[in-house]
Amino acid sequence: MTDDWVVSADWLAAHLDSVRVVDVRDAWEYDGIGHVPDAVSVPFDSFRQEGGPEGMMPTREDWEATLSEAGIESGDTVVAYDDTHGVFAARFLVTALYYGHDDVRLLDGDYSAWIRDHGASSEPPDVTPTDYEAGDPDSGVFVDADDVAAAAEDDDAVVVDTREPWEFEEGHIPGAVNLDWKEVVDDDTRGLKPRDAVEELLASRGVTREKRVVLYCNTARRISHTFAVLGWLGFPDVAFYEGSLTEWEADGRPIESN
Secondary structure: OOOOOEEOHHHHHHOOOOOEEEEOOOHHHHHHOOEOOOOEEOOHHHOOOOOEOOEOOOOHHHHHHHHHHOOOOOOOOEEEEOOOOOHHHHHHHHHHHHOOOOOEEEEOOOHHHHHHHOOOEOOOOOOOOOOOOOOOOOHHHEEOHHHHHHHHOOOOEEEEEOOOHHHHHHOEOOOOEEOOHHHHEOOOOOOEOOHHHHHHHHHHOOOOOOOEEEEEOOOHHHHHHHHHHHHHOOOOOEEEEOOOHHHHHHOOOOOEOO
């Protein structure tokens, strides 16, 4: 994976001829509102699957078919975006990484941020389907409930709940800290806050590079966004629980509330 997990709109504008841009918004937004020039449409629901090999992960065959239809090659540099601060696009990034596509990046901000300074298109590009081949699934990034419970008891690890504060207060995994994924987003720019500010925020919750970070949530996209942010910052050991807090509790495991 490249060190540049997150790229700016200016960077993307300068590299449009050498990257494959993926728009994960709904098809009506792509068609009716416009899109980044030459972006291909891969709606979020097309790679979000109930009962996949890792919770909401699509099967390998479905993922290969989706990327083949979008004209993506295994060696392409792929930049994904949405219009929701990158939270849906982050799930595309995580799915690509899981299936071995190392060179995938997240647009800093979203479509609204892009069109502030850059042009949009209403015409879809000509796409030549490919025979995309996924790599071996990297299941190591996913942990089960036993791993989460062990991390909560480990002084060298921190369990992070990426839901909103009110959700956290109503109930959370014992020992977890709360980091709402939106806390790292700048409302004005729609992109990520400066690195120093995000690092300071993380440190205030006990989330540092020296610790193993285990993420959980009730939605895959929110946890994926935080995963992408930690990758952008260079955190070396980040994993997440693909199961939800609902599943955790249904398994008879304890939760605590504030």
